[in-house]
Amino acid sequence: MATRNSATVKDVVLAPGSGSFFYDDQAAIRAGTPHDGFLYIGAPLTPGFTRIRMPARSLGIGLVLSDDVVVWGDMMSVQYSGAGGRDPVFQVETIEELTRSVVIPRLRSADVSNFLVACNHVLAYHGGQRLPLAIEYGVSQALLRAAAHCARTTLAEVICSEFSLPLPERPIPIYAQSGDSREINVDKMILKSVDVLPHGLINSREKFGPSGETFRKFVKWVAKRTREIGMPGYHPVLHFDVYGWIGLEIGMQPEKIVDFIARVADDVPGYRLHIECPADFGSTEAQLNEYAKIVAFLDQRGIEARIVVDEQCNTLDDIHLFANAKAAHIIQIKMPDVGSIADTARAVLICKGNGVGSYVGGSCTETDLSARAAVNIAVATQADMILAKPGMGVDEGISIVGNEQSRLLSVLKYRRSQSSMRNVNAASK
Incomplete structure (x- = not known):
């Protein structure tokens, strides 16, 4: 440096x-x-x-x-x-x-x-x-x-x-969210070969449907659409935020929630499935205890779906609790809710230390400036994925986050080449 x-x-x-x-x-x-x-x-x-x-x-x-x-x-x-x-x-x-x-x-x-x-x-x-x-x-x-x-x-x-970390070389998978314009924005994501998609904004009973049938239909459509219009070999992770609606509609018992998630996973065989916020148990303590049960049940049954925690897991202290208790497969580090971006870096490292996935997230309400800072944190700490933000238009977030990451990795590659050249020159003297 x-x-x-x-x-x-x-x-x-x-x-x-x-x-x-x-x-x-x-x-x-x-x-x-x-x-x-x-x-x-x-x-x-x-x-x-x-x-x-x-x-x-x-x-x-x-x-x-x-x-x-x-x-x-x-x-x-x-x-x-x-x-x-x-x-x-x-x-x-x-x-x-x-x-x-x-x-x-x-x-x-x-x-x-x-x-x-x-x-x-x-x-x-x-x-x-x-x-x-x-x-x-x-x-x-x-x-x-x-x-x-x-x-x-x-x-x-x-x-x-x-944080005494090596200079990174690997790009971080980018995750895009659709907002209410689901079908059009899913097509945009697929045409741009986004790594993780589509969020889906399943935030109401209407979008989730009786017994979750509307949601299941949407999940199957997204998987089918990736095969229909995606580039050859394109196989994204399917990530859906259901805003607690599995619990609200199916029931708040962990076994019932796992049974439903298993059916959704069976609907899209061969795809890695992320389910964010399957239920909101109303407090950090309750969320911690019940999510740990959901994760354990999924793992015991060998279901290839990953639970992502968001609500009730906000600050660095919360993230440490969830990571230590294995109360999620992946933790969304929702940057404005974490506070200092130094704590976002710490949160990624805590997740890594506990064998839990780290998702550097945030919100559609952010700005281009905060999004570019987020990219630097995610790349430096080598998080598992980063949200394409800000906004709900898809194109803007993918461009801001994707281009910042590309520029950053190009600079870091240049730094390494210059360092290697200096070392060679020094050795030859």
Whole structure:
């Protein structure tokens, strides 16, 4: 890694912005609120929501470094804020006030050339409480970019240096989510040969269907479509997020949930199947205990379906609990809910240490800036998959994440070639 130059923050600028999708009141949607075009009709149920669907917002934080370079991070929250144990919906005004009063004074006294030390200082508890996770997320992005600027390296190289990891060579499989435009977006994913697809947004009784028959029909259609229009040899992982609807419709008993998942797996033989959030048991403790049973039952029966946990597994502490208990085959590390991106790196390493799959996720409500930071974390830690984000249009997320990964791996390959050349030259002298 290049020599690290010390740097300080001489000023901070804030830039209100937009997220790439909308905040949705999950409780109201689960209750069966009807659609009116792109809107949902009815009153919101989750505190902080003024409507069931609200435009996502962001707040950019720019660190003006001592050499006048400005590095940025974006603060925001996820689509289903306030649900599944998550922070409340993002309020720009509240976040800005706390950033100005607490975070900016800390930034002015930080040496931002050292990423982890700077994170520990700037993101320390305030008044005995953790800062809002949106602040942690955006500020840590800016701090990582500051450290990379000081070292004249990529963000991934900073992570590798801080966590004593080798420079990576392998690309991370990209996972795309469809949103409500399921059929069209599935076709887009297949034509672009996405590694993992399609999410499916199975977030209502209508989409899941009586006894799950609508969902099963969709799963079979996706598998069939990959064979019909995919390139020769294309064989993606099939990943579906059912937002707890197996439990809601089939029953909350682990055995019943496993029986249903087994039937879905039988519908698509030869495909690796991921089922995200088969049920929401209402708390981290309950989710941990019941998911451990579901995983154990699947493994005992030799069913080739993988359970992915999302709801009720948010922070680094939660992820450590689930990984240690083998309460999921794969853990979604939902970056805005984890907080500091340093904790996302730690979360991937915890998953690896416990033999659990790591999925660097996030939300459609994020920004291009946060998505590019996510790629660097996922590649540096060699996660098992990464979400194509932000937005729900498929093309944009695949382009932003895919191109950032391609650029990053090309730079790292160049770094290795230059290092090898220097070693050869040194040996010949």
